[in-house]
Amino acid sequence: MRRVFLATASAAALTLAAGTAGAQCDPDFSGVTVTVGSQTGPFIASAMQMAGETWAEQTCGEVDVVEFPFGELYPKYLTAMLQNEATFDVITFAPAWTPDFAPYLSEMPAEIRQTEAWQDIAPVYRDRLMVWDGVHKSQTIDGDLHTLSYRTDLFSDPAEMAAFEAEYGYPLAAPESWDQYYDIAAFFTRPDDGLWGTAEAFRRGGQQFWFFFTHAASYTNHPDAPGCMFFHPETMEAQINNPGWLRALEDYIRSVEYSPPGALNFSSGDIRTAFAGGQVAMNFDWGDTGTISVDPAQSTVAGHVGSALTPGSDQIYNCLTGEWSQYDSVIRSPFMAFGGWQAAVPEASDDLQAAWHFIEWASNPENSLQAAITGGSGVNPYRFSHFETIDVWLGNFSQVEAEAYLGAQRGSLEAPNITLDMRLPGYFSYTEILEIELSRALAGDVEPQDALDAIAEGWDELTDEFGRDAQLAAYRASMGLPPM
Amino acid sequence: MRDPFKYIFIWPAFLVVLMVGLFPLIYSLTVSFMSMRLVPPRPPRFVGLENYVDLLASDRFWDTIGTTLFVVIVSVTIQYVVGFAVALALHAKVPGERLFRVVFLFPMLMAPIAVALVGRMLFHSTVGPVNHFFTFLGFPNLPFLTDADWAIATIIAVEVWQWTPFVILLMLAGLQSLPQDVYEAADLENASAWQKFWGITFPMLLPVSAAVVFIRIIEAFKIMDTVFVLTGGGPGTSTETLTLFAYQEGFKKFNLGYTSALSFLFLLTVILFGIVYLVLIRPQVEKRI
Numbered sequence: 162m163r164r165v166f167l168a169t170a171s172a173a174a175l176t177l178a179a180g181t182a183g184a185q186c187d188p189d190f191s192g193v194t195v196t197v198g199s200q201t202g203p204f205i206a207s208a209m210q211m212a213g214e215t216w217a218e219q220t221c222g223e224v225d226v227v228e229f230p231f232g233e234l235y236p237k238y239l240t241a242m243l244q245n246e247a248t249f250d251v252i253t254f255a256p257a258w259t260p261d262f263a264p265y266l267s268e269m270p271a272e273i274r275q276t277e278a279w280q281d282i283a284p285v286y287r288d289r290l291m292v293w294d295g296v297h298k299s300q301t302i303d304g305d306l307h308t309l310s311y312r313t314d315l316f317s318d319p320a321e322m323a324a325f326e327a328e329y330g331y332p333l334a335a336p337e338s339w340d341q342y343y344d345i346a347a348f349f350t351r352p353d354d355g356l357w358g359t360a361e362a363f364r365r366g367g368q369q370f371w372f373f374f375t376h377a378a379s380y381t382n383h384p385d386a387p388g389c390m391f392f393h394p395e396t397m398e399a400q401i402n403n404p405g406w407l408r409a410l411e412d413y414i415r416s417v418e419y420s421p422p423g424a425l426n427f428s429s430g431d432i433r434t435a436f437a438g439g440q441v442a443m444n445f446d447w448g449d450t451g452t453i454s455v456d457p458a459q460s461t462v463a464g465h466v467g468s469a470l471t472p473g474s475d476q477i478y479n480c481l482t483g484e485w486s487q488y489d490s491v492i493r494s495p496f497m498a499f500g501g502w503q504a505a506v507p508e509a510s511d512d513l514q515a516a517w518h519f520i521e522w523a524s525n526p527e528n529s530l531q532a533a534i535t536g537g538s539g540v541n542p543y544r545f546s547h548f549e550t551i552d553v554w555l556g557n558f559s560q561v562e563a564e565a566y567l568g569a570q571r572g573s574l575e576a577p578n579i580t581l582d583m584r585l586p587g588y589f590s591y592t593e594i595l596e597i598e599l600s601r602a603l604a605g606d607v608e609p610q611d612a613l614d615a616i617a618e619g620w621d622e623l624t625d626e627f628g629r630d631a632q633l634a635a636y637r638a639s640m641g642l643p644p645m
Numbered sequence: 646m647r648d649p650f651k652y653i654f655i656w657p658a659f660l661v662v663l664m665v666g667l668f669p670l671i672y673s674l675t676v677s678f679m680s681m682r683l684v685p686p687r688p689p690r691f692v693g694l695e696n697y698v699d700l701l702a703s704d705r706f707w708d709t710i711g712t713t714l715f716v717v718i719v720s721v722t723i724q725y726v727v728g729f730a731v732a733l734a735l736h737a738k739v740p741g742e743r744l745f746r747v748v749f750l751f752p753m754l755m756a757p758i759a760v761a762l763v764g765r766m767l768f769h770s771t772v773g774p775v776n777h778f779f780t781f782l783g784f785p786n787l788p789f790l791t792d793a794d795w796a797i798a799t800i801i802a803v804e805v806w807q808w809t810p811f812v813i814l815l816m817l818a819g820l821q822s823l824p825q826d827v828y829e830a831a832d833l834e835n836a837s838a839w840q841k842f843w844g845i846t847f848p849m850l851l852p853v854s855a856a857v858v859f860i861r862i863i864e865a866f867k868i869m870d871t872v873f874v875l876t877g878g879g880p881g882t883s884t885e886t887l888t889l890f891a892y893q894e895g896f897k898k899f900n901l902g903y904t905s906a907l908s909f910l911f912l913l914t915v916i917l918f919g920i921v922y923l924v925l926i927r928p929q930v931e932k933r934i
Contacts, residue, residue, distance in 0.1 A: 235684065365878060423791055586684065593897055597881055597882055600880045606881060
């Protein structure tokens, strides 16, 4: 009897142990190391490391996050993929590089696209930025778009409200159009009080052109002419010198008037500190202005931070007809500046299954939410569930601030006329020409139209150099248009 | 009789030096005659002198040459004059000389990127103490980093701040090595301080001065971090130096053939400038020795 009991107990213990081991490695990737390429931390790299630790506990595999400065990422990835080397199992990269990387990337497994978590991703990422030529090649791991931040202590001040309405004839509120934006900026520009209307990035090499694109989206992203913003979608002729872009550049230059002294040297980091330091009444930026300015340790305006969609326009230029379209109301065209980091698996990876499993794990609703609310992770919301679980945002954010912040982000993502960033082979060659001429126009060295003409000429030369047909095909794919 | 075995021991080292030192240069020279782009990926293609011709016909290239030469000449001149003057003061044992000697070296010990960041904060338009000082005196807010002329002046100021200690250090070493009997003889002749400086110190230190200035010229040509952090080359390309231009072409556009040609033209510029400097300075050094 004693023997039977011992044998039964031993068998039960073994079964339990085996069951526990199985549960620890689900799925079992023991012995597998997934090498993840990332820009130097903490931004994005820390999110990958955080997910790597929990993934290792779950699967018994390992994650090795290899970090490089941003400038070295592109050549390192591309060189490895061109030579079919399994240097990286997962790469994290900018959406603008997708056209160059797509031929070397594996397709996302269909199983990942049949889950509830898949439906939770905002469609503009899921169906547009994660797709190249109709194939899902990458997974968004960070949401990026520009939203407006404004100081509610100023905008809700009865004296300010009364004075503004008396001067401009309409109530003071977050601007809906760029005309209102400049009215408000002018109203709050009071150098003697150390207060200015707004702050934008104007510095060459300081994310300048994404701020200009946000202005331009409102005037050039025509709802009835998809793909018309940057190039003509049939000829690949540069559109950057058309009347819509001219109006955007004139606006952008006008912003300098209402910005603090020396703003021409402002990068995006400077405009965040200008807002958080109470120097400006509003700005527009990625989600970072919001998270920094609600933190009392970094901000003098914490508790008074409002968020809204970036302004729009009731006139949009149509490059197909060559005419402005007039609308009854303002059309919002929030701009997905940069577009957020993507993760993908090169075909040459030693273990495609483990690599895609890691990406799915890092971007699942729970882990991505944890990354999004962790300061310094560089991850901004991109899933519907990120916006719905408001409680987790309540730390530095007050309830009102959190609702406004998430509302602005979600409202932008769901805006019917949301605008995608340019994604084109040779992206930085195009933007370099743009930056140089923008700097000249901002400094007053050249007239806005001359600057835009020079950019258009340079862009057309580049397009010819890179191959017009190939660039046109890539551009149409990036804009979700069918091949010609 | 020549021992052939000794060559067996020399050749490995010689080959290593050849591989490490010359191969990259030869490879880079070869690339400079090719069209080679990583973005978008293009198969390498031999284009002969096309990259060089394009560069020599480019206004941007000549602008960056002009900017670089201006920064080099003005900043090295100021560094030499100020550095020599401070070295003379320290050599004359001014009160607190030991403290100054250490403190003056701090900027040189810092990484150029850190110096540039300090400079950016000092000259910041709204929170920088330099602008605070000028506005306190009643001047308007000065566009140190956003106006082309002011920006160049600011870059030069930061360069001078960082590298004058190098001149001080070497000139002070030179001063301390000068023989004292010459000065004793001059004292017997009742020579004035200026006569001693112009007749003894300056000529005897001329070889050291020539070397110091030459080293600083070569180093100043490589200026990159300061410009990158302070102005990013802007407004437009008005403060863009040769190295920053090469960085933009090589690391943002990955236009490797063009960048290699640019690097060799940069090397040629430095060599030419160095030769002109040595040709001009050599007779003076030989005459004074």
